[in-house]
Amino acid sequence: MLVKLHGLASFRLGIIESMFSVLCAAAAMASTPTIQAKHLPKDERIAWWREARFGMFIHWGLYAVPAGEWNGKPVGGIGEWIMNRGQIKYDDYEKLRQDFNPYKYDADEWVRIAKDAGMKYIVITSKHHDGFALWDSPVSDYDVATTKYRKDLLKPLADACREHGIKLGFYHSILDWRHNDFGTRPPWDPRPEQGPTNMPRYVEFMKAQLRELLGGDYGDVAMVWFDGEWDQAWTHEMGIDMYDFCLDLNPSTLVNNRVDKGRQGMAGMNRDGDYRGDYGTPEQEIPAKGFPAGVDWESCMTMNDTWGFKKNDHNWKSADTLIENLSDIASKGGNFLLNVGPTAEGLIPAPSVARLKTMGDWIDVHGAAIYGTTATPFEFSPFKWTKRPGKLYLHMHDYQGGRVEVKGIKSRISRVNLMSAGGRPLSWDQGSDTLVFELPEEAPNDYVTVVSISYKGDLNIEEPGLVQAADGEVDLPAIRGTAHGGSVKPEHDWFGFWTGTQDYVSWEFDVKAPGEFVIEAKIAVAPGNGGLVEFSVGDQSVAFTARSTGDWREFKKVFPGTILVERSGKKTLTVRAKKIDGALMNLRRVRLLPKA
């Protein structure tokens, strides 16, 4: 291994960086521009990314050769982690280079596949945790130049991306299971004979490689997507320094939040505090709700259960699910980075190509409801929505023909059209509070159906409060209630984490037909938990004991009792903890059913 240290250059940068790092106290993922005179403001750097919405992740490396098997036996877990999961020593793993020969690799074809799918950017693993580099790296001999194939894999991709107008970024692992200097050694291969680790020297090595990647040969690198930052060898200070270093190399690049130590688990967003990174990175999940406007995030996800190719992973998500994910993520204001794991021959697996083709066909028709849109303006709508000035897009995930009612649009509507079926206009009517339109009985297209609603002037949404239905029933779902106290809070569509005896939840609603009501609640309680609960409206209350339903996700209807609501008008229902064993309950909804 060659380690060329760029001593002088980094010394000079070191002084400038330490001057600036004092100034750079800015919320990394909010839209507030960072106070970094020498770098382009984040809003400028990230503008294209906020429009793009959809990108391709490519996990490719030596792990594509074993493809999930070692010595003829399957190794569990994600394919690119085989070195770890299979406890494979470097001396054995590195021999995979002899068999790494992606002679079918056609970068132009890959970029076409991404582009035809409607993707606007590509992020490829320049180096994953195994330490192997996909380009001919002058500071390392653990790279593609030492494989059977020998040729740089990133350059043709960079060229094809430039030709097709697709942005290219690099996934670059901080964690390195192979480098002798990395601050922690793989426990299955501690290599004491190599002497002590040397993290400062490893950081110099990382910087040297990043200089090669961002320094010119690969054009204007769109982002550096760090990962493996959780390792204890990586510190917050190193994160700050690395973020600044990348922007020094390319003032217009983006850097994800995994450069720093702020990420909270797979949910991917930063905890409170001053952490570097231009966007959050939920992994294999879509946040239940979005985030406030100005928070940038990107959900990365696999199509089967692995990132790096595994020959026996056939657990593919359907095209339907993938299109719904894209629509769901857009409706919450995020980007979708969807993974492919090419084979060691250099092919994107056929099931991936087929799904991407289907997504592309859908996006050809529905792109305006995705690209450059912002998150739903509704809090309680049963539909997914995106918007842009003058347009609201209603995304229907479970198609139901016939009459559709949308409550709360105050802006004056001018047109209602399907996006599919040639943009067929729908018959519609707008009342003071409700828009009604008529959908064809048969779904007009496969997968998500989108209705485009045009309005005049500014967008004005006022979602109606909770009111008693015509049949007298009052429906109070958790998503429309408020949590009070310290512990209890919303989780998916219920209240959970309810451990504080002072804690309660409440709903405000309007009653037109007073009387006696049967209380119905939907709760889930795991064995060994539960407690005493009080339901009240005004000065009337009912006591109830919450007992195990079998599991925290096993929701059951319970009927705590009846309650009298004497007068019409604004009411508040509270559900209060009185006594708790462990945690009280998950509460999904309360209904008041008029007593016959």
Ligand code: H79
């Ligand atoms: O490159 C792909 C995976 O190989 C890599 N990230 C995607 C994009 C990945 N590495 N690890 N994992 C996925 C799962 C690791 C999770 C954990 Fe953790 C790391 C558990 C504890 C440390 C992340 C950080 C969750 C909690 C802290």
